[in-house]
Amino acid sequence: MLDHRPRRFRSRFRDAGRTNPPLNTRAEDDLRFIRQTMERSAAFTAVPGWGMVGVGATAFPAAWLASRHAFDGRWVQIWVTEAVLAIAIAIVTIQNKARRYGLPWTSGPGRKVALSFAPPVAAAAVLTLPLLRSDPGHALPGTWLLLYGCGVIAGGAFSVSIVPLMGVCFMVLGAVALFLPPFLLPVLGNWVMAAGFGGLHVLFGIWIARRHGG
Numbered sequence: 001m002l003d004h005r006p007r008r009f010r011s012r013f014r015d016a017g018r019t020n021p022p023l024n025t026r027a028e029d030d031l032r033f034i035r036q037t038m039e040r041s042a043a044f045t046a047v048p049g050w051g052m053v054g055v056g057a058t059a060f061p062a063a064w065l066a067s068r069h070a071f072d073g074r075w076v077q078i079w080v081t082e083a084v085l086a087i088a089i090a091i092v093t094i095q096n097k098a099r100r101y102g103l104p105w106t107s108g109p110g111r112k113v114a115l116s117f118a119p120p121v122a123a124a125a126v127l128t129l130p131l132l133r134s135d136p137g138h139a140l141p142g143t144w145l146l147l148y149g150c151g152v153i154a155g156g157a158f159s160v161s162i163v164p165l166m167g168v169c170f171m172v173l174g175a176v177a178l179f180l181p182p183f184l185l186p187v188l189g190n191w192v193m194a195a196g197f198g199g200l201h202v203l204f205g206i207w208i209a210r211r212h213g214g
Contacts, residue, residue, distance in 0.1 A: 046101070046110065047159055049209025051093025055086040056201030063194035070186065071137025076128065079144075079193070086197070097214060109158045117155035120147045138185040145174030145196045160212055166204040170196055 062082035069075040098110075124147035131139055149170030156163030177185075177192045 046094050046098040047163060047208055047212065048090070048093035048097045048214065049205045049207070049212060050214055051089055051097070052201050052205030052208060054089045054093065054205075056198045056205060058082050058085050058089070059194050059196075059198030059201070063190040063198065066193075067190040071132070071140060071189070073132070075137070076132060076140070082197075101213065112158040113155040116157065117151040120151035120154065123147055138182050138189060139178060141185070141189045141193050142174045142176075142178030142180075145170050145177055145193070147174075148196075149174055160208065162204060162207060162211070166200060169200050169204075173200070 059082060062078055066075050066078045069078070124144050127143055127147075128140065131137060131143065149167045149172075152167030152170055153164045154167075156165075156167055173192060173196045177189065180188060180192075
C-alpha cells in the first residue's frame with residue numbers, strides 16, 4: 001500500500017504540469033487580452049488637428065475655381081479632385097500622429113471610426129450622379145455637407161468629444177444650403193462649401209491641435 005501512494009502523487013503532479021500552461025505564458029495571454037480590450041474600448045485620439053487645417057485649406061482654392069462654373073460636370077470634377085487631395089492629407093497626417101504617439105489607427109477605435117464614417121460619405125457619392133443628371137445640381141452642396149456631417153457625427157462617437165460637434169455644424173450648414181433660394185445658390189453655393197469644408201475644418205483643426213497634441 002505504501003508503495004502506491006508516492007506514485008499516485010507523482011502522477012497527479014505530472015498531469016497538473018501538462019494541463020496548466022507555464023506562468024509566463026499565462027501572463028502574456030493576460031496582457032494581450034488587456035491590450036486588445038483597451039484598444040477596442042478607447043477613443044480614437046489620432047485625429048490630426050494640423051492635418052485637418054491642411055484639409056480645410058484645400059477647400060478655399062477649390063471654391064474659387066468652382067465659382068467659375070455652374071453646377072455641371074466641371075464643377076463636380078473640381079470638388080472631387082479637392083476631396084481626393086483632402087483624403088490623402090488626412091490619411092498621411094493620421095498615420096503620422098498615430099506613429100508619433102504609438103496609437104493604433106487601423107484597428108480598434110480607428111476601425112470603428114472608419115466603418116461609421118464611410119456609409120454616409122458613400123451615400124453622398126452615390127447621390128451625386130443622379131442629382132447631376134436630373135439637373136438639381138444646386139442641391140449638391142447641401143447634400144454633401146449634410147451627409148458628411150452625418151459621417152463625422154457617427155465616426156466621432158468613437159473619437160474625441162469635439163468631433164461630433166463639428167459634424168453637427170456641418171449638418172446645420174448643409175441644411176441651410178438646401179433651403180437657400182435657387183437663384184442665390186450660383187453665388188453662394190461654392191462659398192457655403194468653402195465655409196464648411198474649409199472654414200469648419202480649419203477652426204476645429206486648430207482647436208484639436210491645441211487641446212489634443214497636434
